[in-house]
Amino acid sequence: MKLFYSPFHTFIHKILVTVHEAGQWDDITFVPTYPFKNRDGEDQGDAYSLAAIAPLDKVPTLTLDNGRVVYASQAIAECLDSMRTSGTPLFPQDPEKRWDAITRLALGDTMFETTVMLVMEGWNPEEKQRIEFFEWIWPKIIRGADKLEAYCKRGFDDFDIGQASMLHAISYMDFRVNFYDAKDPLYPTFNVFEDRPNLEAWWKDNIQRPSVLQHYNVDFEGDDSAAFLQKNVAEVLELQKEHGTL
Numbered sequence: 001m002k003l004f005y006s007p008f009h010t011f012i013h014k015i016l017v018t019v020h021e022a023g024q025w026d027d028i029t030f031v032p033t034y035p036f037k038n039r040d041g042e043d044q045g046d047a048y049s050l051a052a053i054a055p056l057d058k059v060p061t062l063t064l065d066n067g068r069v070v071y072a073s074q075a076i077a078e079c080l081d082s083m084r085t086s087g088t089p090l091f092p093q094d095p096e097k098r099w100d101a102i103t104r105l106a107l108g109d110t111m112f113e114t115t116v117m118l119v120m121e122g123w124n125p126e127e128k129q130r131i132e133f134f135e136w137i138w139p140k141i142i143r144g145a146d147k148l149e150a151y152c153k154r155g156f157d158d159f160d161i162g163q164a165s166m167l168h169a170i171s172y173m174d175f176r177v178n179f180y181d182a183k184d185p186l187y188p189t190f191n192v193f194e195d196r197p198n199l200e201a202w203w204k205d206n207i208q209r210p211s212v213l214q215h216y217n218v219d220f221e222g223d224d225s226a227a228f229l230q231k232n233v234a235e236v237l238e239l240q241k242e243h244g245t246l
Helices: 014-021 073-082 095-122 133-152 159-177 197-206 226-243
Strands: 002-005 029-032 061-063 069-071
Touching: 002 014, 002 226, 014 073, 014 159, 029 226, 061 073, 069 073, 073 095, 073 159, 095 133, 095 159, 133 159, 133 197, 159 197
Parallel strands: 002 029
Antiparallel strands: 002 061, 061 069
């Protein structure tokens, strides 16, 4: 299997956590992908494009050994969990627990996505930033953080996909402030743990999980060139021809 993903390990990748929790770390080729990156200031056009195998040209994208492509992190997580070789399933079988986990998965993922939207708006010159956009987004994130606090106050029986998504969202908020030097007219230094002690306690406990320590704040080591990415894309296309998959 191949995982095309963004190799910024300064935040916690839900899918990398899933890979480790499912006992599949050694079964995957990790392919660094930079959808927005221009190396050394030089526009490389489609050099980092996944469009040949993934129509939305987004990471993460998972490819199986028969060339089948699974895209969107929620689908990838469930696919990996279904093939787990060890540990407790991240998608619980009990319906009540399953929908609770999937609801938190949706909440965490949407908080992550809206934070990415804030980052992209912050790339604009300050005079072109839309204050109404920030005013629309921030109440969603704050309400979401309050809901996460309530979940953590209630507590959890087992680690699940919802918590993996929570780790992903929260760590990206910190990444936004420290990596991008966030240009945000409302909350440039937002601290998700302020007045949320249960969320903070949960965070401190779960960042010690082996599936987090495997990559969190650990620099990527390996080939992250566009040539390596396109070599792997070509291999997937060959597998698809061989197996008749998409």
